[in-house]
Amino acid sequence: MNSTAAIKCHGLTRRFGDLVAVDHLDLTVPKQSIYGFLGPNGSGKSTTMRMLCGLLLPSAGEIEVLGLKLPEASEALKQRIGYMTQKFSLYDDLTVQENLRFMAQAYALPTNTQKSRIAETLAAYQLDELRHQLAGTLSGGQKQRLALAAATLHQPQLLFLDEPTSGVDPQSRRDLWEALFNLVDDGVTVLLSTHYMDEAERCHQLAILDHGRKAAEGVPAEMIANLDAWVVKIDNGSIPALKQHLAQAKEVISLSQMGGQLRLLVKKNIADPVTYVQQQLAGLSEIEIAQHAISLTEPTLEDVFVVATQKPRKMDAPK
Amino acid sequence: MMSLRRLLAVFRKEVWQLKRDRLTIAMIFGIPIIQILLFGYAINTDIRAIPTVVLNQSHSQLSRDLLSDLQASQVIKLKGNVHHVEEIETLLRQGKISIGIVIPPDFERRLQDSSRAAAQLLVDGSDPIILGAAKQLTAMPFHLNSQSVPPQNRLFEVRHFYNPEKRSAMNTIPGLIGVILTMTMVIFTAISLVRERERGNLELLINTPITSNELMLGKMLPYIAIGFFQVTLIMLLGLVIFDVPVRGQLVDVYIAALVFIAANLTLGLLFSTLAKSQLQALQMTIFIMLPSILLSGFMFPFDGMPEAAQWIAEILPLTHFERLIRGIILRGADLSELWPELLALIAFASVTMLLALKRFRKRLD
Ligand SMILES: Nc1ncnc2c1ncn2[C@@H]1O[C@H](COP(=O)(O)OP(=O)(O)O)[C@@H](O)[C@H]1O
Numbered sequence: 001m002n003s004t005a006a007i008k009c010h011g012l013t014r015r016f017g018d019l020v021a022v023d024h025l026d027l028t029v030p031k032q033s034i035y036g037f038l039g040p041n042g043s044g045k046s047t048t049m050r051m052l053c054g055l056l057l058p059s060a061g062e063i064e065v066l067g068l069k070l071p072e073a074s075e076a077l078k079q080r081i082g083y084m085t086q087k088f089s090l091y092d093d094l095t096v097q098e099n100l101r102f103m104a105q106a107y108a109l110p111t112n113t114q115k116s117r118i119a120e121t122l123a124a125y126q127l128d129e130l131r132h133q134l135a136g137t138l139s140g141g142q143k144q145r146l147a148l149a150a151a152t153l154h155q156p157q158l159l160f161l162d163e164p165t166s167g168v169d170p171q172s173r174r175d176l177w178e179a180l181f182n183l184v185d186d187g188v189t190v191l192l193s194t195h196y197m198d199e200a201e202r203c204h205q206l207a208i209l210d211h212g213r214k215a216a217e218g219v220p221a222e223m224i225a226n227l228d229a230w231v232v233k234i235d236n237g238s239i240p241a242l243k244q245h246l247a248q249a250k251e252v253i254s255l256s257q258m259g260g261q262l263r264l265l266v267k268k269n270i271a272d273p274v275t276y277v278q279q280q281l282a283g284l285s286e287i288e289i290a291q292h293a294i295s296l297t298e299p300t301l302e303d304v305f306v307v308a309t310q311k312p313r314k315m316d317a318p319k
Numbered sequence: 320m321m322s323l324r325r326l327l328a329v330f331r332k333e334v335w336q337l338k339r340d341r342l343t344i345a346m347i348f349g350i351p352i353i354q355i356l357l358f359g360y361a362i363n364t365d366i367r368a369i370p371t372v373v374l375n376q377s378h379s380q381l382s383r384d385l386l387s388d389l390q391a392s393q394v395i396k397l398k399g400n401v402h403h404v405e406e407i408e409t410l411l412r413q414g415k416i417s418i419g420i421v422i423p424p425d426f427e428r429r430l431q432d433s434s435r436a437a438a439q440l441l442v443d444g445s446d447p448i449i450l451g452a453a454k455q456l457t458a459m460p461f462h463l464n465s466q467s468v469p470p471q472n473r474l475f476e477v478r479h480f481y482n483p484e485k486r487s488a489m490n491t492i493p494g495l496i497g498v499i500l501t502m503t504m505v506i507f508t509a510i511s512l513v514r515e516r517e518r519g520n521l522e523l524l525i526n527t528p529i530t531s532n533e534l535m536l537g538k539m540l541p542y543i544a545i546g547f548f549q550v551t552l553i554m555l556l557g558l559v560i561f562d563v564p565v566r567g568q569l570v571d572v573y574i575a576a577l578v579f580i581a582a583n584l585t586l587g588l589l590f591s592t593l594a595k596s597q598l599q600a601l602q603m604t605i606f607i608m609l610p611s612i613l614l615s616g617f618m619f620p621f622d623g624m625p626e627a628a629q630w631i632a633e634i635l636p637l638t639h640f641e642r643l644i645r646g647i648i649l650r651g652a653d654l655s656e657l658w659p660e661l662l663a664l665i666a667f668a669s670v671t672m673l674l675a676l677k678r679f680r681k682r683l684d
């Protein structure tokens with residue numbers, strides 16, 4: 001297998017009873033990069049990560065992580081990966097320092113370097129002043145720093161971060177990303193999940209997950225540039241009748257309102273989307289829209305997400 | 320103001336939740352059934368089948384009549400004959416018998432002698448219930464065919480060993496060591512893994528290289544120390560307040576306690592792998608505590624129970640520990656004399672530990 005890939009999986013599937021939480025997922029995560037899972041709740045992000053950590057058995061498919069076949073070699077993998085769970089999973093009734101000491105010993109760090117490694121980590125994640133505070137009493141951002149500190153204490157080559165920034169303030173999120181890029185500079189591979197667009201955009205590579213399937217994959221900037229749709233905006237378009245009418249237009253993939261502005265995704269096979277939208281509105285005599293109010297605009301990752309996740313649904317329901 | 324509708328909402332929610340809570344339902348039915356069966360059937364306060372041996376130096380027809388009368392009373396159960404008084408003492412110390420009957424060579428002559436009792440009962444006096452039963456035997460009417468015995472003459476003289484002052488604390492305090500350890504130790508480990516699961520710590524824990532063995536053993540070790548502390552505390556309180564001495568070796572007490580604590584902790588770990596919540600773990604613990612206290616011989620003599628109850632009791636660690644601890648503390652028995660009990664506890668601990676390890680997987684599914 002490719003030695004530059006930290007993770008490879010093929011046909012990865014996990015069922016819970018009748019529910020298919022992860023559905024024939026193929027992934028290749030290159031080493032020394034940040035790979036993101038972008039998807040709504042229930043799209044299978046956590047389930048996939050757990051299988052890649054060896055914590056859940058796949059129902060089908062092959063997994064190779066850091067050259068080790070899972071689930072057979074999951075114990076051998078543990079020392080080499082770090083995993084930050086979606087829910088805070090350190091001990092609320094231990095102090096910051098006690099939690100880190102426990103983790104240091106759990107990973108059997110050599111006794112002579114344990115102290116210095118913990119001190120280093122406490123400093124790196126600005127936990128020095130909190131070292132004697134009970135973890136349960138930390139704020140969201142502080143807990144997240146502690147969780148990341150604990151996951152990286154043993155210097156793993158591969159880091160799994162499950163929604164590391166949900167419920168965390170913007171400054172803490174920026175700090176986290178800085179820390180992640182530093183880790184990548186040190187040779188670490190990061191796989192993280194998120195449902196924030198701005199965060200997904202910072203990943204080197206991205207997979208959009210939807211109902212356990214990979215709906216799209218690529219470098220975020222390229223995914224945006226290659227968006228398979230036009231983005232049309234209508235200024236002052238917040239008129240209910242207008243929205244209703246456009247939502248039924250055949251070539252409109254989706255529409256969303258941003259303040260007074262209406263944003264439409266129009267299928268790429270339309271040669272002139274602005275004219276197309278104007279034509280759609282021509283029949284509506286009661287709605288006055290200025291000619292210049294309709295224009296093309298730059299796509300964002302959110303548009304990519306909408307196109308990737310809505311396509312199957314539109315096709316599912318042609319009636 | 321109280322709204323009937325809201326009241327009903329709470330009521331129905333409780334019923335819905337209860338319906339899905341199998342263990343609570345099992346408790347609702349199980350506890351009354353267990354209690355009724357145990358108290359009504361298994362626990363017989365009429366003392367029966369006290370294990371007994373005989374030293375018959377008289378070999379007379381009269382002595383044989385006496386023995387068959389004694390057996391007919393069903394209070395004692397003859398386990399065999401011995402040839403020396405020392406043998407009786409050893410068997411008493413080992414806990415194999417509770418009564419030894421000594422019929423002297425001049426039994427027939429003594430029957431006519433009002434100044435002396437005709438025979439002797441050597442009784443394990445540490446158990447007041449056994450002692451009471453022995454007293455009952457002394458009042459037994461003994462009908463002789465040929466000779467008549469003057470009614471004021473005493474048939475038996477009771478010599479009780481190990482508890483000359485006949486204090487019930489002698490028997491209760493060592494027994495309590497086992498009961499207290501059962502009540503505290505099982506629950507410690509029973510909730511430990513479930514708590515990690517409930518609080519979300521388990522996902523972190525099983526992602527570390529810590530192995531199942533390390534996890535289980537690591538969780539047990541602190542409680543072994545706590546158990547030793549409890550044992551020491553109870554013995555000290557027993558000695559200072561109730562004047563209950565330790566007749567055997569202290570090291571034997573701690574070895575027995577170690578194995579018993581381990582058996583309880585491994586049982587707790589097994590519960591922890593079975594329970595889905597801390598409450599369930601607690602309920603399982605109660606299920607084991609109840610029969611332990613009632614059937615182990617702590618409250619009622621083991622030998623009086625029906626065979627089925629004895630079989631159940633033999634599975635419970637407390638039964639074996641009660642025999643060990645009473646033997647060591649009250650009768651000064653040596654651990655080498657009580658090895659089958661020790662072995663039973665080791666077997667129990669090993670089996671439950673293996674089952675717990677088999678059930679526990681470092682996985683979420
Ligand atoms: N242990 C489980 N038992 C049953 N269903 C589960 C379990 N874990 C996850 N699921 C289901 O699998 C789907 C994917 O869940 P998850 O991987 O947690 O999604 P995400 O992390 O993207 O929010 C959801 O529909 C969820 O309800």
Ligand SMILES: [Mg+2]
Nearest residue numbers: 045046047086
């Ligand atoms: Mg999740």
